[in-house]
Amino acid sequence: MEPGATCGYCEDCKHGRYQLCPDVEFAATPPYDGTLGRYYKLPSHLAYLLPDNLSLEDGAMMEPLSVGVHSVRTLGQIKANQTVAVFGAGPVGLLALAVAKALGAKRTIAVDIDQNRLDFAKGYAATDVWLPPKKNEGESIIDYSRRNSEEMKAKLGLTDRGPTSVDLIIEASGAAVCVQTGLFLVRTGGTFIQVGMGTPEVTIPITMLLVKELTVKGSFRYGPGDYELAIALVAQNKIDLKPLVSHRFKFDDAVEAFQTTKAGKSADGKGVIKAIIDGPQ
Numbered sequence: 001m002e003p004g005a006t007c008g009y010c011e012d013c014k015h016g017r018y019q020l021c022p023d024v025e026f027a028a029t030p031p032y033d034g035t036l037g038r039y040y041k042l043p044s045h046l047a048y049l050l051p052d053n054l055s056l057e058d059g060a061m062m063e064p065l066s067v068g069v070h071s072v073r074t075l076g077q078i079k080a081n082q083t084v085a086v087f088g089a090g091p092v093g094l095l096a097l098a099v100a101k102a103l104g105a106k107r108t109i110a111v112d113i114d115q116n117r118l119d120f121a122k123g124y125a126a127t128d129v130w131l132p133p134k135k136n137e138g139e140s141i142i143d144y145s146r147r148n149s150e151e152m153k154a155k156l157g158l159t160d161r162g163p164t165s166v167d168l169i170i171e172a173s174g175a176a177v178c179v180q181t182g183l184f185l186v187r188t189g190g191t192f193i194q195v196g197m198g199t200p201e202v203t204i205p206i207t208m209l210l211v212k213e214l215t216v217k218g219s220f221r222y223g224p225g226d227y228e229l230a231i232a233l234v235a236q237n238k239i240d241l242k243p244l245v246s247h248r249f250k251f252d253d254a255v256e257a258f259q260t261t262k263a264g265k266s267a268d269g270k271g272v273i274k275a276i277i278d279g280p281q
């Protein structure tokens with residue numbers, strides 16, 4: 001189920017962008033409770049029947065996967081044989097890579113400052129990975145971002161135009177350096193999608209945005225058609241969600257699940273990608 005009850009009557013709902021509904025009752029967004037319970041009331045059009053070959057755990061993972069579908073397909077309008085760079089290799093970034101690969105991307109490049117995350121991304125859905133260089137002393141953030149994009153292009157054989165350029169950027173980190181690097185990196189006429197929520201105000205190379213005639217969009221949650229495609233891609237074995245479930249907890253141990261997610265790793269040192277809490281027995 002989509003964990004947000006939209007009103008169905010406002011301008012955005014009626015125009016097919018219900019993710020922008022101002023009256024949405026979104027689970028776990030105060031004052032609304034989350035979905036940790038035996039029952040959860042939701043308009044029926046936001047609930048989906050899972051195909052027989054999918055588990056309830058797969059079903060729970062449709063929420064983050066739909067964020068990837070919304071950014072890469074619905075807004076990014078990816079086409080087969082394109083090159084995509086995803087900044088941030090957390091759950092949303094990994095799933096964006098998976099969607100890009102499933103929809104026929106030629107190269108899927110993961111960017112992160114954590115080598116372990118990059119190693120995981122390489123084994124999951126990334127064809128290439130990039131660990132940014134260290135920032136020089138006294139270097140401004142924008143100069144650092146420009147240098148980062150230039151080094152990335154040189155090392156990965158990326159160009160500003162043509163078949164070796166980056167068609168689509170999915171920014172899933174929210175870090176200023178990644179936003180700027182993505183705008184420098186993307187091809188002339190390319191598309192940049194902001195998914196990560198982080199630094200609220202970022203200096204943008206606006207001239208570059210205009211001379212390259214970039215398409216820049218914000219991506220918020222998911223809307224019409226995103227859950228359907230997410231379910232279909234997993235049901236058709238084009239995306240495997242199981243490797244992303246790093247931790248599983250019983251319903252009664254829900255507090256421990258939140259603590260583990262907050263800490264980023266469990267007591268045994270294993271890093272958290274997604275922690276799943278079982279339903280009540």
Ligand SMILES: [Zn+2]
Nearest residue numbers: 007010013021
């Ligand atoms: Zn509405």
